[in-house]
Amino acid sequence: MRYSWRRLLIEALRGNRGWTPAWRDAAPASGYDIVIVGGGGHGLATAYYLARVHGLRRIAVVEKGWIGGGNVGRNTTIVRSNYLLDGNIPFYEWSMKLWEGLEQELNYNAMVSQRGVLNLFHSDAQRDAFARRGNAMRLHGVDAELLDAAALRRYAPYLNYDDARFPIKGGLLQRRGGTVRHDAVAWGYARAASTLGVDIIQNCEVTGIRVAGGAVAGLDTSRGFIATPRVGLACAGNSSRVAALVGLRLPIETHVLQAFVSEAVKPLIPGVVTFGAGHFYISQSDKGSLVFGGDIDGYNSYAQRGNLPTVEDVCEGGMALMPFLGRLRLLRSWGGQMDMSMDGSPIIDRTPVAGLYLNAGWCYGGFKATPASGWCFAHLLARDEPHAVATAYRLDRFSSGHLLDEKGQGPFPNRH
Numbered sequence: 405m406r407y408s409w410r411r412l413l414i415e416a417l418r419g420n421r422g423w424t425p426a427w428r429d430a431a432p433a434s435g436y437d438i439v440i441v442g443g444g445g446h447g448l449a450t451a452y453y454l455a456r457v458h459g460l461r462r463i464a465v466v467e468k469g470w471i472g473g474g475n476v477g478r479n480t481t482i483v484r485s486n487y488l489l490d491g492n493i494p495f496y497e498w499s500m501k502l503w504e505g506l507e508q509e510l511n512y513n514a515m516v517s518q519r520g521v522l523n524l525f526h527s528d529a530q531r532d533a534f535a536r537r538g539n540a541m542r543l544h545g546v547d548a549e550l551l552d553a554a555a556l557r558r559y560a561p562y563l564n565y566d567d568a569r570f571p572i573k574g575g576l577l578q579r580r581g582g583t584v585r586h587d588a589v590a591w592g593y594a595r596a597a598s599t600l601g602v603d604i605i606q607n608c609e610v611t612g613i614r615v616a617g618g619a620v621a622g623l624d625t626s627r628g629f630i631a632t633p634r635v636g637l638a639c640a641g642n643s644s645r646v647a648a649l650v651g652l653r654l655p656i657e658t659h660v661l662q663a664f665v666s667e668a669v670k671p672l673i674p675g676v677v678t679f680g681a682g683h684f685y686i687s688q689s690d691k692g693s694l695v696f697g698g699d700i701d702g703y704n705s706y707a708q709r710g711n712l713p714t715v716e717d718v719c720e721g722g723m724a725l726m727p728f729l730g731r732l733r734l735l736r737s738w739g740g741q742m743d744m745s746m747d748g749s750p751i752i753d754r755t756p757v758a759g760l761y762l763n764a765g766w767c768y769g770g771f772k773a774t775p776a777s778g779w780c781f782a783h784l785l786a787r788d789e790p791h792a793v794a795t796a797y798r799l800d801r802f803s804s805g806h807l808l809d810e811k812g813q814g815p816f817p818n819r820h
């Protein structure tokens with residue numbers, strides 16, 4: 405069923421009895437050409453592009469819970485391509501371009517809202533670092549504007565420029581950045597993939613990966629064995645656990661990241677704002693709630709909830725930047741499992757097991773990458789070669805030393 409104004413009108417007149425399920429809740433078949441493990445944004449996008457771009461048909465996505473129940477439905481919805489390193493910028497910019505056409509592509513309202521992402525700076529050294537990043541972006545054709553204090557005051561008059569705890573000296577602005585409704589991305593890709601014949605199999609946990617003669621032969625799941633010669637792992641925070649099923653030890657640690665939502669208020673913050681003197685980022689949802697977050701909890705965990713010291717730390721960061729936040733009540737918070745890689749950058753690559761491919765290490769920035777990640781992972785799975793914008797995301801960079809340390813933090817997953 406195609407969604408349109410006409411369809412809305414017809415259904416409204418018919419009492420909304422004609423809507424059909426957005427995707428087929430498939431049962432596992434005995435075998436597929438390709439199986440994607442993980443029904444998050446990356447897994448579903450991969451399946452969609454395998455079918456749409458590469459014309460493959462016998463594809464399944466197996467998800468241990470329900471689609472959208474993982475990080476794709478838990479993040480703070482920020483999308484941007486304001487990176488510094490050559491290995492990252494073209495990839496994230498490709499993702500931004502795919503976001504820009506996503507709703508038409510999927511015929512689904514994912515609420516893509518390019519309301520701008522503003523990174524504040526509070527010192528001369530930080531301004532220089534942001535100028536360098538902005539220049540790197542512009543060299544790659546990505547939009548970036550360095551705002552001085554006067555220009556910033558015009559752009560964001562609601563910030564405290566007079567007696568802030570950490571004086572605001574300017575900001576790096578990417579106007580094309582913004583937010584996208586997170587779970588709608590999962591639903592939109594699921595619907596579009598299902599329409600192209602992809603089986604989306606929920607409540608189906610992968611419990612084993614069978615290998616014969618050094619190559620993948622199939623998957624043991626909670627719903628039986630599925631034969632397949634090609635498997636793509638897109639399990640985000642569970643990547644290391646699933647890879648361990650074939651004895652692979654990944655350069656990844658799993659940590660918790662929390663998100664917070666306030667009560668709804670009138671329009672207050674038009675875009676996304678990040679604090680430069682602490683780890684804090686905030687935007688306002690269409691319903692009026694302020695959506696914000698900060699650092700990971702900082703210890704290894706597979707839990708989907710965090711602890712109070714981080715709640716306090718995030719709220720302190722928020723209050724230092726926007727003291728008015730103290731007048732709002734916090735409505736909800738939750739946690740997600742972050743696959744923190746050793747250099748803070750992702751992996752889209754083959755593994756030493758023939759037929760087994762890996763998409764992981766997104767840390768807490770993988771939502772913005774969803775379209776490009778799916779696009780590039782589908783390319784790798786279909787052609788057995790990396791896509792041009794994802795060549796830096798090799799698994800062996802951790803042994804060869806070709807790290808992609810965007811933040812310059814060294815081999816400490818909890819700092820990226």
Ligand SMILES: Cc1cc2nc3c(=O)[nH]c(=O)nc-3n(C[C@H](O)[C@H](O)[C@H](O)COP(=O)(O)OP(=O)(O)OC[C@H]3O[C@@H](n4cnc5c(N)ncnc54)[C@H](O)[C@@H]3O)c2cc1C
Nearest residue numbers: 442444445446468474475476479480482610740770771772
């Ligand atoms: C609080 C929070 C805030 C964030 N904010 C942002 C942000 O603002 N911008 C941004 O770019 N990124 C953000 N992120 C990161 C982003 O959400 C993730 O990097 C990204 O969603 C991960 O990819 P995914 O969508 O495929 O993951 P998921 O949705 O987690 O998908 C992985 C799926 O694999 C399934 N799975 C695991 N093991 C198995 C198994 N054995 N068998 C079958 N299925 C299995 C899981 O159930 C899960 O559904 C945030 C994350 C969190 C938690």
